[in-house]
Amino acid sequence: MIRPNTVSAEQLMREAIRLAYQGIDSGAGGPFGAVIADEGGNILAGAHNEVLKTGDPTSHAEIMAIRALGSYSLPSVTMFATGYPCPMCLAALLWARIPKVYYCNDYTMAKAIGFDDDAFMHTLGEIYQCSPTFSEKSHTSLIAISPLTLPEGKELYDYWLNQPGHKHY
Ligand SMILES: [Zn+2]
Secondary structure, X not given: OOOOOOHHHHHHHHHHHHHHHHHHHOOOOOOOEEEEEOOOXXXXXXXXXXXXXXXXXXXXXXXXXXXXXXXXXXXXXXXXXXXXXOHHHHHHHHHOOOOEEXXXXXXHHHHHOOOOOHHHHHHHHHHHOOOOOOOOOOEOOOOEEEEOOOHHHHHHHHHHHOOOOOOOO
């Protein structure tokens, strides 16, 4: 896996941010991008959110990137996501056997710009009898979830908020 806080990890996150801007500017979706890289830091796939373009609520950047790779088992890759992965994407990461994900913006930041998944998380917590109180976790036995905070992440969300008539979804 790519070592944390290296220049290349930051560059990969910046690529995810660049893709997110592409998604906003093309009207495809919200301010979310994702990149999948191999151990050498080579980009294997990159995507942005496409929920608005496709009308498909599962078209999150992380899911689109996994689909672009076309493999059901990705045990040696690292994902770089502009936001803390939602429950659906975290589940997809687990199913894809992706062992490591970096996120730039935390969940509080997504909530602040209107992407509030609390109700979903609480419902999933009820269904799976987990703690109904969401808190960002950094490590589980199956996946490491690490912050890779960049000032560009906040700028990305601000850019989305300042889009005239940006769609709330
Ligand atoms: Zn998601």
